[in-house]
Amino acid sequence: MLPFARVTIIGLGLIGSSIARAVREYMPSVRITGHDVSAEVREAARALKLADDVTDTAGAAVTDADLVIMCVPVGAMAAVASEIAADLPGDAIVSDVGSCKASVAAALTAHLPASQVVPAHPVAGTEQSGPEAGFATLFRGRWCIVTPLTENDEVSVERVAEFWRRLGADVEQMAPDHHDLVLAVTSHLPHLIAYTIVGTADDLQQVTQSEVIKFSAGGFRDFTRIAASDPVMWRDVFLSNKDAVLDMLQRFSEDLSQLQRAIRWGDGDALYDRFARTRAIRRSIVDQGQDDAAADFGRKHD
Ligand SMILES: NC(=O)c1ccc[n+]([C@@H]2O[C@H](COP(=O)([O-])OP(=O)(O)OC[C@H]3O[C@@H](n4cnc5c(N)ncnc54)[C@H](O)[C@@H]3O)[C@@H](O)[C@H]2O)c1
Numbered sequence: 429m430l431p432f433a434r435v436t437i438i439g440l441g442l443i444g445s446s447i448a449r450a451v452r453e454y455m456p457s458v459r460i461t462g463h464d465v466s467a468e469v470r471e472a473a474r475a476l477k478l479a480d481d482v483t484d485t486a487g488a489a490v491t492d493a494d495l496v497i498m499c500v501p502v503g504a505m506a507a508v509a510s511e512i513a514a515d516l517p518g519d520a521i522v523s524d525v526g527s528c529k530a531s532v533a534a535a536l537t538a539h540l541p542a543s544q545v546v547p548a549h550p551v552a553g554t555e556q557s558g559p560e561a562g563f564a565t566l567f568r569g570r571w572c573i574v575t576p577l578t579e580n581d582e583v584s585v586e587r588v589a590e591f592w593r594r595l596g597a598d599v600e601q602m603a604p605d606h607h608d609l610v611l612a613v614t615s616h617l618p619h620l621i622a623y624t625i626v627g628t629a630d631d632l633q634q635v636t637q638s639e640v641i642k643f644s645a646g647g648f649r650d651f652t653r654i655a656a657s658d659p660v661m662w663r664d665v666f667l668s669n670k671d672a673v674l675d676m677l678q679r680f681s682e683d684l685s686q687l688q689r690a691i692r693w694g695d696g697d698a699l700y701d702r703f704a705r706t707r708a709i710r711r712s713i714v715d716q717g718q719d720d721a722a723a724d725f726g727r728k729h730d
């Protein structure tokens with residue numbers, strides 16, 4: 429049996445439109461309703477036939493939903509929750525896809541105290557945004573971390589987990605705070621580093637007259653992809669997951685200082701040991717079949 433019959437998606441950008449496409453593909457009998465605050469996005473969503481119905485207000489989108497998924501930037505979750513509160517059916521489950529969980533869970537439960545709020549985070553994405561950027565296979569073979577709250581009943585959590593399994597994701601459960609700490613190092617810090625290094629190189633470009641960009645090879649190009657990610661989304665992630673990110677940034681700065689010291693004092697053994705350790709980590713990830721480039725190619729071409 430399908431976990432939900434009527435799904436409402438609020439925020440029809442990269443993630444919301446990918447969910448809509450995936451629901452169409454893998455659960456075709458489910459009725460999809462969509463809403464986005466942007467009239468331009470709503471028009472695009474209608475043209476792309478992402479949903480059975482695209483409404484002009486958030487309230488109108490939820491009136492007969494049995495699952496509502498918030499796919500807006502994490503800083504907009506509270507505003508959307510307050511907009512839908514009066515129209516949300518009492519038995520509808522509310523979930524979200526935000527990149528950090530503790531602050532979003534607090535915002536959603538504050539505005540929707542009578543509802544089952546079951547937060548989740550598909551650990552899958554790209555540097556693109558908007559309704560045209562989504563694709564149905566985005567979640568296939570990727571983790572979706574469900575972060576249940578103490579007030580959740582088991583059936584609601586299982587229905588949300590089953591929804592993500594149907595979209596092709598592997599589901600794991602974690603406490604919201606633990607999720608935020610893990611993702612601070614595996615996702616948030618890498619983005620902060622990419623934003624920094626590309627900005628630094630661009631500043632340098634004023635001095636070297638375009639050589640930085642012109643001669644940038646593999647490593648720097650990879651950073652530019654990450655640094656092209658959506659500025660609103662990432663501004664909100666860093667403001668919402670402040671403590672965990674600052675904690676990880678402190679550790680990172682200490683490790684960077686150690687490498688700086690090794691370079692200054694010619695300590696080749698320290699450099700070699702660190703690089704050998706990280707090479708082994710990458711190889712073990714590839715051995716486990718988690719090489720993103722290969723996986724992304726597979727998903728987009730099947
Ligand atoms: N991009 C990724 O790689 C990725 C991966 C996993 C999770 N996420 C999370 O998914 C969420 C959406 O990210 P995205 O990449 O789809 O962004 P996006 O910019 O592509 O889409 C967000 C959409 O939300 C709409 N929106 C903003 N405020 C709104 C409001 N008040 N009411 C209704 N609609 C509103 C915007 O108009 C936009 O269309 C974020 O919370 C992000 O943290 C992103």
Ligand SMILES: O=C(O)C(=O)C[C@]1(C(=O)O)C=C[C@@H](O)C=C1
Nearest residue numbers: 527550551552553554555614615
């Ligand atoms: O592949 C990318 O472009 C991503 O940045 C995806 C990525 C990640 O860091 O892994 C980004 C943010 C999300 O919350 C989940 C996934």
